[in-house]
Amino acid sequence: MTRPDGRPNDQLRPISFIPNVAPYATGSVLVSFGDTRVICSATIEDDVPRWMRAQRVEGGWLTAEYSMLPYSTLERKPRDISRGKLDGRSSEIQRLIGRALRACVDLKKVGQRTIWIDCDVLQADGGTRTASITGGCVAMAIAFNQLMAAGKLKQFPLKKLVAAVSAGVYQGVPILDLNYPEDRDAAVDFNVVMTEASEFVEIQGSGEEAVFSSEEMTAMLELSRKGISDIISLQKAAILTADRAAPADLASLAAAFRK
Ligand code: UDP
Numbered sequence: 001m002t003r004p005d006g007r008p009n010d011q012l013r014p015i016s017f018i019p020n021v022a023p024y025a026t027g028s029v030l031v032s033f034g035d036t037r038v039i040c041s042a043t044i045e046d047d048v049p050r051w052m053r054a055q056r057v058e059g060g061w062l063t064a065e066y067s068m069l070p071y072s073t074l075e076r077k078p079r080d081i082s083r084g085k086l087d088g089r090s091s092e093i094q095r096l097i098g099r100a101l102r103a104c105v106d107l108k109k110v111g112q113r114t115i116w117i118d119c120d121v122l123q124a125d126g127g128t129r130t131a132s133i134t135g136g137c138v139a140m141a142i143a144f145n146q147l148m149a150a151g152k153l154k155q156f157p158l159k160k161l162v163a164a165v166s167a168g169v170y171q172g173v174p175i176l177d178l179n180y181p182e183d184r185d186a187a188v189d190f191n192v193v194m195t196e197a198s199e200f201v202e203i204q205g206s207g208e209e210a211v212f213s214s215e216e217m218t219a220m221l222e223l224s225r226k227g228i229s230d231i232i233s234l235q236k237a238a239i240l241t242a243d244r245a246a247p248a249d250l251a252s253l254a255a256a257f258r259k
Helices: 050-054 087-102 127-150 178-183 216-244 248-256
Strands: 015-019 027-033 036-045 061-068 114-123 160-171 173-176 188-195 200-207
Touching: 015 050, 015 127, 015 160, 027 216, 036 127, 036 188, 061 087, 061 127, 087 127, 087 160, 087 188, 087 200, 114 127, 127 160, 127 188, 127 216, 160 178, 160 216, 173 216, 188 216, 200 216
Parallel strands: 061 114
Antiparallel strands: 015 027, 027 036, 036 114, 160 173, 160 188, 188 200
């Protein structure tokens, strides 16, 4: 079996993070998994949802929004707003992003604030939800660093980094980090979210009109565990460099797109 882009079964696509692409957000990053690129931002609002105030819930809240830009797909995808409703897939994905990121944040340490994570897909080539979780975590860590530096937070609220990757069974073989042609033809599709301590946060897995064995599932989870551990090292490096990075200039963005 040869993968469409010739990668070994356990190899991630080239992954990169360009921090501070949206300087008015508290934290932002452009994350790329191969040709999948997502702009992730974290914006902090000094208020909590009404239900939290009414129920006197301590601490803050985190919520996520996900959308594919109309030009992120080969065929133009109309904005949800022009169709008058959020599509089911986007709604499912943004709830997944919110759950994944809340799992690694101590909301009590956030104080009476809401963290908005916005994930906008610039280019879709498979794995946009896993790239969104991975980039969302980086944007959030950058935002928390900003708030710490400004003296607005006493303690760092991020408990652990969280990242996600896809795995699947393609032509009978378990593979890591599917691009669109692989995603389209895979018999089984898994999205795995884990912390830096290799704990599972969420697993979404389905045999799309197919079935899978326990051995195949174990193989996909093991591929994902190794992939996520590599992704987390890259996240750490991106968060460290973000503090020193100026808002991304057009030349560095252009260089990243040429990679
Ligand atoms: N896709 C698309 N248009 C859509 C939905 C999906 O072109 O309206 C493509 C896109 O490349 C996406 C891939 O199909 O990355 C796989 O979609 P899926 O719903 O499995 O989510 P993802 O893998 O992006 O998390």
